[in-house]
Amino acid sequence: MEINYRLPGRIDGHRPGAHKSRGTGEGFVFRHLAPFLARPDPRRLDLRASLADPFGGLKVRIQEQPATLKIYALLDLSGSMAFRGEFPKPVVMADFTEALAISAHKNGDSLGVFGAAERLLPEFCLGPTRWPESARVLAGRLRSALPRGVGCRGMLTAVRRLPARTCLVFLISDFHMPLSQIRELLAGLSGHWVVPVVIWDEGEKIPSAPGIARLIDAEEGGERLLLIRSGLRERLAQNLNQRKERLGEVFRQQGYRPLILDRGFSAATINRYFHEFH
Amino acid sequence: MSFSQPLWLWLAPLALLPMLRSLHHGNMYSWNGLLPHDPLSSLVRVVILAVGVMAMLLLISGLSGLFRGEYSIPRSGYGANLVLLLDRSRSMDDSFAGRSPSGAEESKSRAAVRFLEGFINSRPHDRLGVAAFSTSALFVLPLSSNREATLAAVRASALPGLAQTHIAKGLAMALSYFAEDQPSGSRGIVLVSDGAAVIDTDSEALLRTNFQQWRPHVYWIFLRTAGNPGLFDSPPPGEDTPQARPERHLHLFFESLGLPYRAYQTENPEDVGKAIADIDRAEKAPFTYQYKHPRQDLRGWCFGLAAMALLILLVFKRLEIRL
Structure with a gap:
């Protein structure tokens, strides 16, 4: 499992590495x-x-002179990421982080990780390192984690902690937050190469059987009772598609294209993304 | 609506439980903001809440013994407020021939009861009270519209009788029914006896006052035993004293009251039937009265409805799906 990430342009790097640079x-x-x-x-x-x-x-x-790159993974650990449907989001995040660490190691790049919800969560933060082992440990913790934070203020803190030099930033979240907050986040990342990784779960589409389901919002705790039937399921699918489009729009406005992982971690999907775009 | 075990009502706050705990298992969902707005689902939620609260309230009401107290509604009909004053002296158990009934013979009390039953059944609007007397007056049943109670009271008077005949006390008792009930419409006293007794002077004065106050129609069905002097026979001079001819003197007393009064001297069961048919015809004035509904126990309703509510909740629970 490796991620053959590439950059669309040249970087300013001093240390010899694997990426096209201006040096x-x-x-x-x-x-x-x-x-x-x-x-x-x-x-x-x-x-x-x-x-x-x-x-x-x-x-x-x-x-x-090809140069090395600093890679950062920003993990959204708010409550909504605790959703464990068909493809548990924390597991997808862990797989992604682990693959990223191995790839970075092979390319000689360093990887830093910021896990955050309403604040930075130190147990899910990692200084930039070339050594994949510590990232692997963090991924292990992530696999069994039950994110329960609210909001994304911690992500904004993480954005401010990024180095001024251009980095490759993986913004890993389900982006179940108001679009204004996403815009704010992206504005803070304007100097970097950003890959928004949208982790969704097929299970969020709600099962096919008709009946009554009580849904509790993982983040804010509000609850809804739904009389599930085919019409409602279609409307929900519509909502999800609409949301996907709106997200894509917001990212495109900043010049990014979202990498959507809604069927679990898939190296093929990720590599196709980098081939197509860059 | 009241409660017979109101202490159970302290449980009433439990009715809020369905608001605190949901019927359905909570599934974690990533973002409820994504869910479409759905009025039908909101309706289902409100219905489940309401039915849950109802079920609790009904159960608690059932435990508290909810009942609807006695109440009365005005009714109108053709009839009267009649007090049946029955003689329970031992002589009533004899036949008209004056001996213990044997074979096909019928005792006087049985004959009277038989015709009174028909009378009661044929008059749906009457309010009837039953009083009896022998040595002393017996309070049996106050004026009421309850047919079954009246029939039962009348039937009970066919049981073997007691001792003497003390008619003044009986009449006072019958009149006291009116004092107690203050009925509207026409009033009547139907006296069924096979004899009479001397009314002493004090009682007579008191009875007179009471009769004047309530002014009931008086019907006397005199069950004359063979050989006894009749009401209407003029006795030879010297024998015309209350002690010697109490029946005749009671008859004279009733006549002297100035009230509508009829005496029926009956010598066999058929005469009794005719007399009662005559009373039936006479007492057919329209009148309004208060019909009393007895206290109704509503616990059955409470538990039944609660069971239905729980059944509805069960259906909703069975419809549950977990993500």
Whole structure:
């Protein structure tokens, strides 16, 4: 399970890594020619260019230097993420974090994790590290976690703690929150590459059998009694589709495309997302 | 509406329980904001709440012994307020021939009861009271519209009799029924006896006052035993004293009251029937009266309705699905 994340553009990186960057150095991709004195490395001499120079100056080839990237996963741990239907959301989040840690390790990138609800939850936070083991431990805790927070103020705190340098940020949530809050969150992330990971569950569509079900809001605790029948189920499915569209709209306004995981963690879906978009 | 065991009403706050705890298991849902607005579901929720509270209230009312107290409604009909004053002296157990009935013979009391039953059954609107007398007056049944009670009281008087005939006390008792009940409409006293006794002067004065106050129609069915002097025979001079001819003197007393009065001297069961038919014809004035509904126990209703409510809740519970 690996996530072959890619970036749509170049980053500013100093440490040699796997991502296209604006830096120059030892990579394979030719960037441009420069006078020898700009980079006095005889191994980089370009004979053909030097001979062709009418002034007889020596030219060296400047190559691109791939750089490492800082990756952050922002986990929404509010009550709504506790929904355990067909594909329990905490498990999907854990799988995702774990795969991300392994991939980051292989690419030489560092991964930081912020878990938050109405505040940051230290037991689900991780400083940027290249070592996947600590992320794996965190994922293990996540698997059995029962998120019970309210709101997403902690996510905003996490956004403020991100480094100023461009990072790849995975915003992992079901986004069951007012659109204004999502906009606020995205505004805070404007300097970064953001992948909104929308974790939904097929079970949120409510089962097919008719009957009476009492639903308690996982986050705010309000309850609704529903007389479930086919008409109502259609209306709920409509609501969910509408919500999906509205979410997509909000993300697109900021230049992001949502990565929707509504059938559990699927590396194929995620990799397709990166192939299609970038 | 009242309660016979009101202490159980302390449980009434339990009726709020359905508001606190839901009938259905709570399923966690990620965001209720996603759920569509559905009036039918809201209605179902309110119905379940209401039925739950009702079930509790009905059970508690049932435990508290809910009943509807006695009440009366005015009714009108053709009839009268009649007090049946029955002689329970031992001589009533004899036949008209003056001996213990044997074979096909019928005692005087039985004959009287037989015709009175028919009389009562044929007059649905009467308010009837029953009093009896022998050595002393017997309070049997106050004026009421309850047919069954009256019939039972009349039948009971056919049981073997007691001792003497003390008619003044009996009449006073019958008149006291009117004092107690203050009935509207025409009043009547139907005296059934086979003899009379001397009314002493004090009692006579008192009776006179009471008769004047209530002014009942008086019917006397005199069950004359063979050989006894009749009401209407003039005795030889010297024998015409109350002590010697108490029946005749009672007859004269009634006549002297100035009230509508009829005496029937009967010498066999058929005469009794004719007399009673005559009274039936005479007492047919329209009158209004208060019909008393007896106290009604509503516990059955409470528990029945509670069972129905619980059944409805059971149906709703069976419809439950869990996510």
